[in-house]
Amino acid sequence: MLNNDLQTSGTASEQDRRDNLTPGNRFLGRVVACSGSRATIAAIAEAGGTDLTELWSVGRLISISVGRNRVVALVYAMNTGTHAWGEEQDNYFRIETELLGEVRVEEDGREEFSTGISCYPHLGAIAHRIRAADLMRIYDAGAGTTAVIGKLTQDESIDAAIHVPSMLSKHFAIVGSTGVGKSTAVSLLLHKAIEADPKLRVLILDPHNEFAAAFPKHSVVIDTDTLDLPFWLMRLEEFAEVVFRGRTPVPEELDMLRDIMPDAKRAFRGSDNSLVRRTTEKSSITADTPVPYRMADLLALIDERIGRLEGRAEKPFLRSLKMRIIAAINDPRYHFMFSNNTISDTIMDTVAQIFRIPGDGRPICTFQLSGIPSEVVNSVASVLCRMAFEIGLWSDGAVHMLVVCEEAHRYVPADPNLGFIPTRQAIARIAKEGRKYGVSLGIITQRPGELDQTILSQCSTLFAMRLANDRDQDIIRSAIPNSSISTTSFISSIGNGEAIAFGEAISVPMRMRFSRVEQHLLPKANGATAKHSDEDPDTVDLRKIVTRMRAVSGGPDISSFQQSYSTAQSDMLFDDEEPPEDVPYPAPVSAPPLAPTDSYRPDMLPRSDAPREPQTVPPPASLDSRLEALRREMRLEETVPQKPAFSQDSTATPRREPGMSLRDSILKKPLSSLYNKD
Template identity: 40%
Template sequence: MSVAVPPPAPQAGSPVRPTEPEAPPFIERRGVPAAPPCRIAHIVSVSGSQAIAVLERDKMPGAEEPRVEIGQLVKIPTPSATVVGLVSAVSAPSPAMGGIGSSEDLGLIEINLAGEVALDPKNGRLSFRRGVTHLPTLGDGVLLADRHDLTRVYTQPNVATIEVGTLYQDPDVPARFLTDDLLAKHFIVVGTTGCGKSCALTAILQRVLTQHDHAHVVVLDVHNEYPTAFGDKAELIDPTNLHLPFWLLNFQELAAALTSGDADHDAEIEILSDAVLTAKRRYSDASSSRQLARRPGDLSGMTVDAPTPFRLSDVLAVLDEQLGKLERTQKTLPYRRLKSRIETLASDQRYSFMFGSLTVQDTMTDILGRLFRVPNDGRPITVIDLSTVPPEILDVVISVIARLAFDLAVWSKGGLPMLLVCEEAHRYAPASVGQGFEPTRQALSRIAKEGRKYGLSLALVTQRPSELDTTILSQCSTAVAMRLSTERDQQVMRANTHDGALDLLDFLPLLGDREAIVLGQGVAMPMRIRFSDVGDQGVPRNLNRAFSDSWSRPNLDRAGLEAIVARWRHAGRERP
């Protein structure tokens, strides 16, 4: 180990370097004391936010040479501050004759400069801040950060944080996210199947809920993974107890559910618009016990998009009335199609949560209160199981929930901060125009661009960031990047992540399970972490047994197959 050389005395007129307080006693881990910081290199090049240093091979006899790895935190003392950076590359461009690894090798390390530790004029203490105002220069020494440095950089004082795991560089240093920056500015969790995305999201949300009893979180669970992840803190909703009446849909969503996409689409849209407006007027008249004569077209300010109740029976009655007035030479197919579609949805048990109610009541306040936990009654998170919602209407359901969340945030004037969690986000907000359901994309895009003004934030989870709408992806200020195998997905993450340590993303294919590289405003500076084990009770469940387990014994007989067919024909697949 090299001997630390005391800094020279400052000359007259030169800036005084702040003196760091003595580090606390090193914490022992597994009986081995943590090593103090040591000089490993000196700067030979500085260009923008990157620096190159030459490794120093001289060390005391018998001392072990420190191991330098990519992703490690290093510090560079300068006269005015201590610059902090991350090792992004290690190389030996001119190997010695003795071979790679010999003491005569010219070893280089590349460093991404990320921030600095300087004296805070407010309290007179050393603190970390992003950005570098005092760049290092040639000859400045490079030291490996010790546990004291890691704690100072990654644990921000007087700032709300949540502990989600540990640092890869030192498992004894907790990894913390900045709560307000993480939640208020949208974040995304990406990673290939099986790397632990669901466990990572669960770890984040569990810590948030532990510290915030009055939170309002909604999880759109498309795979039914989270019903046991949050225990009694979660309000569990599935199609058997979900109540999302059709009259809450705006006209674009309603038209997507009721109309066809062929040549008669425009005619069906016009017919449906008139029928819905008339049905809303009739319900309003009936509910107020008034039957007032109106001029044709006088709808008293009602709009087809307003979330006001109406009856499907009134819509069907309007269609029958119009059919009765048509002559045989006129085209009746759009009317008959609309009527048939409405009758089918009203009688199909799979759509009962939206179209199956026999009575229509204005329960909008109750519906919003349950979905968004107002009041939360000790259950700050809503887990909505969408795994058995019919695919042809799934996008409509997600669109309605996202739009209601935004409208509620707007009309509450930001008085109800909420987090909307979207699993498999690329499925209903795809990158390609023309794919997916456009209202869903618009609803999520509006939240991404304007939601933070009203206290509404997005948490996106996806295994294919390259297939996610780029506008929505670019609005995520924090990226939790887990193992990604495809080059296309890695390129998209580099292009949409604004940080000084993008080189770390080159190592996404090498990350282990529950490991992640976290970039953005939700952390003090970029870091590689390992998420905490959420425990057996909190692990998102996988509904499918392993093949080796399932195929080792008989798993289905003829009677079971007949029961599946019966459920398939009458009410969709049974709830697990």
């Protein structure tokens, strides 16, 4: 929306032209004290009336006449001095204000607002209600592309507008407690941003899966079911985060991985077949180069090192590294990294899908992180932020990228010992250097006190919604210019949907209310809406829930990997020779089909109120019956044939081998073989 779309008024209204001293005018009081940034105004409420006091309130703007110009001030405190109010007498009260700027009248009669003050108010200067035309001049974002995002809290007839290019080029942040409307404000700003900049591509790191509903016609949703993020796109530290499951890597294993990964990448480039052969190719491929390679080649190289005669000390680390990699491949939660689609060179398809190049009318990508294992979320976020910066860097300004980090304090925490270092570095690089290459950053957090202050300081436009924590309020106060520090004095009590906006995209700090978003475009999590279903906790299918928890149905098909791994091992063992025909190859292992099971029914669970079958206790046996049983056992023992014991005078004779003496036969065979056993 352009500037001419804003509500404008060429001339002052009839109320603005009233004489300052006539009854019912805009006169409020007079200046009794003034400093470089603040002024104190005294006023009188006659005979206990409240007609004048109703025009004063904390957070309102007033103007002070100084010659032809008008100084603009913000009310931040007021009191009566006596801390009492007389119903039948005059009441004197004082108003504390903060000076923001002035409306200058040029020689040609044109009026414009400036944040600087050329002439300060003198004692006795008249303070009056601000004109509507002055409010519009103050909050006019200037020439260029502006967008209306709401209304001023002081006067809802005045639009609250921002300069979109300034907000995007120098980053922005939205902070506020849970439930104040941050997600709704983000969706509103993004709608305005894509309208203002057709080149803009937006990547939303969505940890709660709530932004997909806000952009049904302008976004694509990527989750673990539709994501193919090849493992070879990761750098060494990012891949180690996956292999070691978020724990600190073992230095010896990390060094071995750094040495082996380039060889696996060169093996993939050497031929289309799975070849694990040493090559003399001299190239610049390192462990961080984003070129494809196969896990089968990597594991075969590890096996080759294990089979060497030298290097006994490193073999335990190699075996441990191999087990970690195989465990990651077999984990069904990592299917998006190790599926069959990630083995070939698919970097073009991956970039086109995630970063919307081309956009096809959907410039926003909602990347849902809730289904990704928590131990590798930081690694995935690092890859995405790093690639977003590189796309802006190497596209020569053809693509404008905006990375929106929801719950940003998870990726760049204030404590340098927490978080994932590559993720912190990738986001910090966008914050510090992104504006040079058309890459912007949007920070959304409910705890600015836990966010790295270096990242927050790079956001030149800030929307501060209600914050209850004192530490978070102090962080916001430190970011606001000194001339507007009192603006945050009421930040803990503003309503839902309200914000105090300040920075490069806004001429002066303003208290505003965001426009309402249509109900069907509100952000909502997958499970936030009530789903109409006839099932209840007594009839729900518990087997289905457990199956989804275990992710059994979504497990990866690793049969092709096992086959390629077996082929790689055979190539390593037989080199260029054909393997012998009698060497069996292991067949691809596939999971046996699950037997059909009955759907869960409530009657499968034991219930305390279910009728129980009576248990019959057999009567005790009589004495005669027990004696008869003993007699039968004794008769059976007597009928069992006994084997004759071995006697010394046995007639068994030792066997003798033909053609040999008895002595040689005894020495040649064991003693047990010298007797006939028949």
